[in-house]
Amino acid sequence: MSPAPASPNATAPKATASMPWTIITCGSLIVLLVFGPRSAMGFFQLPMLSDTGWDRSTFGLAMAFQNLFWGMSQPIFGALADKYGTGRVLVMSGLLYAAGLAVMAFAAAPLWLHVGGGILVGMGIGAGSFSVVLSAFARHVTPEQRSMAFGIGTAAGSAGMFLFAPVSQALISLYGWSDSLVIMGAMMLAVPLLAFPLRGNSRSGSQNAAAFQQSAGEALREAFGHKSYVLLVTGFFVCGYQVAFITAHFPAYLGDIGIDARYAVIAMACIGFFNIIGSLAAGVIGQRYSKPYFLALIYIARSVVVTAFLLLPQTPTSVIIFAVVMGLLWLSTVPPTNALVAIMFGTRHLGLLGGMVFLTHQIGSFLGVWMGGYLYDHFGSYDPVWWLGVALGIFAAVVHWPIVEKPVQRPMMPAAA
Known part of the structure; x- marks a missing residue:
């Protein structure tokens, strides 16, 4: 990989500035809580279906709706955070998330499972996901610190997956799946309390004054007229497909091939733990080397790992090895992807433009989760x-390779008075 080009934001604070650790810590805890329950949804599938008599397509559709509404709401919540403040949007995240888990817990029909676990939880994730929290990070750190800050925030989401895998399984064993969802919904009410330090909007931090003259509509037109951004948006679809399918269906898949259920818990915890390492490493690597080439290599590696897992004998040992390697690659795409958006367009509309990238991620997630259930029931x-997923990984590598890591060319704008 070639070294990354110098950061274009000459007006940002000096690289010697310290990290805003209060903002980084609270934002990371929010991401941990937001990504914890949604990553544990796969553990609820079999006990819920056993009690209700629904099929896997029903559960898969609910999780697909969750990913789709997460994606569709992210650009909206990102734009609201840019304009009105990140803190207000994060309060909405906690309330929507808690309500959605409660509705899912008492769902008496598939409709309410789709509304609660799908629409409400999806919007709760969208309001508290990476495009919102990492945009707040970007506005308060130097360009030199940005990739590392993104890595820390992404690692927090990984920690949520690591912690909630055993916690959710323990809660289900002790209290049953319904009460466990209520308990996790109560946990989400901590998000509004943690949101206070992140209350600033896109005018917070050090910004180029001329950037504020661009409207949201102009930012979208500029972005989708930029080849590298379009390629980035297209490739990130694959990430969503791959990780959402595994999150929702991997525990059931292991049961189908005769692997004891405890290895599903261990595997998901391993993915979460090594995801922490992979995310932090991605933040460091993305700061030093070409982000497009790094992303291409991640997608190739995923395809190789899945191919090996499917073709080699599937044992508890191979499951753990697969989980460890996939964990290193899991969310390692997020820091370089967000950093590329910030490099191309700055941070003025980062919540909106980052949200549009994640929209395609969640369209991929919708298809990965829904097709997992549909094709299983069919075949x-x-x-x-x-x-x-293997074929899409190769496609993503090809798409990311020609992305150019430099700011978009803009006409000179007069400085604000």
Whole structure:
């Protein structure tokens, strides 16, 4: 990989400035809480279906709606955070998330499962996800610190996955799946309390005054007229497909191939733990080397790992090895992807433009989760979904390779008075 080009934001604070640790800490705790329950949804599938009599397509559709509404709401919540403040949007995240888990817990029909676990939880994640929290980070750190700050925030989401895998399984064993969802919903009420330090909007921090003259509509037109941004948006679709399918269906898949249920818990915890390492490493690597090339290598590596897992004998040992390696690659795409958006367009509309990138991620997530359930019910196997993910990984590597890591060319604008 070639070294990353110098950061273009000459008006940012000096690189010697210290990290805003209060903002980084509170934002990271929010991401941990937001990503914890949604990453544990796969553990609720079999006990819920056993009690209700629903099929896997029903549960898969609810999780698909969750990913779709997460994606569709992210640009909206990102734009609201840019304009009205991140803190206000994060309060909405906690309330929507808690309500959604409560509705899901008492769902008496598939409709309410889709409304609670799908729409409300999806919007709760969208309001508290990376495009909102990492945009706040970007506005309060130097360009030299940005990739590392993104890595810390992404690692916090990984920590949520690591912690909630055993916690959710323990809660289900002690209290049943319904009460466990209520308990996790109560945990989400901590998000509004943690949101206070992140209450600033896009005018917070050190910004180029001329950037404020660009409207949201102008920012969108500029972004989608920029080839590298379009390629980035297209490639990130694949990330969503791959990770959402595994999150929602991997525990059930292991049960189908005769692997004891405890290894599903261990595997998801391993993905979460090594995801922390992978995310932090991605923040460091993305700061020093070419982000597009790094992303291409991540997608190639995912395809190789899945291929090896499917073709080699599947044992508890191979499951753990697969989880460890996939964990290193899991959310390692997020820091360089967000950093590329910030490099191309600055931070004025980062919540909106980052949200649009994540929208395609969540469209991929919708298809990965829904197709996992649909194709399983149709073919009696998850194999077609796995192999499609391998092919998409190769496609993503090809798409990311030509992305140019430099700011968009803009006409000179007069400085604000």
